[in-house]
Amino acid sequence: MLEINDLKKIYGDRTVLDIDKLKMNKGETVVIVGPNGSGKSTLLKILSGVIAKSEGSFGFDGELYYLPQQSIPFRKSVRKNILFSAKDSTDKEQRCNELLKELQLMHLADKNAKGLSGGECQRLALGRILINKCDLLLLDEPSSAADIEGTEIIENAIKRYREETGCAILMTTHSPRQALNLADRIIMLREGRIVEEGRPEQLLSAPQTEWGRKFIGMWKID
Numbered sequence: 001m002l003e004i005n006d007l008k009k010i011y012g013d014r015t016v017l018d019i020d021k022l023k024m025n026k027g028e029t030v031v032i033v034g035p036n037g038s039g040k041s042t043l044l045k046i047l048s049g050v051i052a053k054s055e056g057s058f059g060f061d062g063e064l065y066y067l068p069q070q071s072i073p074f075r076k077s078v079r080k081n082i083l084f085s086a087k088d089s090t091d092k093e094q095r096c097n098e099l100l101k102e103l104q105l106m107h108l109a110d111k112n113a114k115g116l117s118g119g120e121c122q123r124l125a126l127g128r129i130l131i132n133k134c135d136l137l138l139l140d141e142p143s144s145a146a147d148i149e150g151t152e153i154i155e156n157a158i159k160r161y162r163e164e165t166g167c168a169i170l171m172t173t174h175s176p177r178q179a180l181n182l183a184d185r186i187i188m189l190r191e192g193r194i195v196e197e198g199r200p201e202q203l204l205s206a207p208q209t210e211w212g213r214k215f216i217g218m219w220k221i222d
């Protein structure tokens, strides 16, 4: 459902993304991990059309929604932020209420979203995406600002949406626990290139490269 071939992003003399091949199946969740600056956001920005590729090609079937690493809420109430993002008006009030409840934002529904805390704002950003149905979700560190409970809320909302829609998900995280919780497949990026790829248990038990072994060695999973 997603196919990438020889995709590159080059800034000046620096290639920050260089992906030979990446294919995703319908309904598959692929989690991208890798250090700061390894090209994770760059990949999602290119696929979502926020920035242009330098070389190569990519294609996907169906409709895509993108959650940026940092999203800015509209200067409206929390409820209106979600409603305003709904493309289809069928049942949107009901779906909005379900999301407000699921994302534990109901008590803030009538407050201006500009006053939300970082973690609340991130839950709202996800709500604005999940009000719509799509075939491919691109999520850039969806819970980076969330506390432990907020992270669980976000992961559960992603799982429920995935079950209900059957969508594929390409997401990034710095949380090993989150990668293991959500991924069908994990991809490890280093300096823009895929250095490891496999099922979570495969990657954990048998990384193929020295660098991958060291990176996994730093993972603390509780």
Ligand SMILES: Nc1ncnc2c1ncn2[C@@H]1O[C@H](COP(=O)(O)OP(=O)(O)OP(=O)(O)O)[C@@H](O)[C@H]1O
Pocket: 011, 016, 034, 035, 036, 037, 038, 039, 040, 041, 042, 043, 069
């Ligand atoms: N407009 C730009 N001009 C030059 N370099 C850029 C530009 N945008 C991004 N980069 C560089 O591209 C590299 C990849 O950035 P990217 O945001 O994809 O990293 P990331 O893996 O998402 O990191 P993080 O974990 O910190 O979010 C970084 O080194 C960044 O400095």
Ligand SMILES: [Mg+2]
Pocket: 040, 041, 042, 069, 140
């Ligand atoms: Mg990033």
